Amino acid sequence: MSTATTELGRFLTIDGQHFRTGQSAPEMFSPAVDKAWHDLLGTPEYDVLCEETAGQPIRHVANNGHGPTAWVAAYEEAYGPLPEIWFTDADGNVDQDAVARYRGTGTVVAEWDCGPAGR
Numbered sequence: 001m002s003t004a005t006t007e008l009g010r011f012l013t014i015d016g017q018h019f020r021t022g023q024s025a026p027e028m029f030s031p032a033v034d035k036a037w038h039d040l041l042g043t044p045e046y047d048v049l050c051e052e053t054a055g056q057p058i059r060h061v062a063n064n065g066h067g068p069t070a071w072v073a074a075y076e077e078a079y080g081p082l083p084e085i086w087f088t089d090a091d092g093n094v095d096q097d098a099v100a101r102y103r104g105t106g107t108v109v110a111e112w113d114c115g116p117a118g119r
Contacts, residue, residue, distance in 0.1 A: 003085045004036035009053045010079055012116070014071050016054030019118040025063065026071035029110035032088040056118060063115035069108045082108070 011033060014026055028034050040046040041060055050058045075082060086108075087098045102108050 002036065003083065004032050005040070007033045007083065007085050008036045008040070009049055010075065012050060012053040012058055013078070014074050015058050015116040015118075016056060017074065018071065019054070019056070024070065025115045025117060027063070027065060027069045027110070027112045028115050029069055029108065029112045030086045030088065031090040032085050032092070034114060035090045059117040060114060061117045062113065064113050066111040067109060069110060072106075072108050076106075 007030070011026065011028070018024065018026055028037070037060060040049065047057070050056065072082065082102060084094050084099055087095045087102070089095070098108075098110070
């Protein structure tokens with residue numbers, strides 16, 4: 001399993017937690033992780049991944065926005081600091097400035113154009 005796919009599984013786990021507790025959907029701000037998501041959508045493997053991680057089907061929907069991401073603390077509590085893949089574009093280029101800001105402040109301010117939706 002690739003790093004992006006591993007991180008997608010972690011993201012889906014957080015999605016499931018958010019949806020079960022009535023919180024808003026987490027923001028998908030990583031082009032690299034989103035690419036892994038697109039590669040799996042509509043496959044039996046994706047259905048299994050959703051059930052194993054989120055405990056329910058997770059849809060991929062348009063959701064444009066920008067600002068601070070609300071779910072990073074939950075990720076860090078479960079898995080530790082975000083790895084660089086979260087700051088990587090779909091071509092594999094790491095945004096070192098964004099990584100440095102995150103490491104220096106503990107927060108992520110980003111743009112996104114999609115996100116998860118529950119049932």
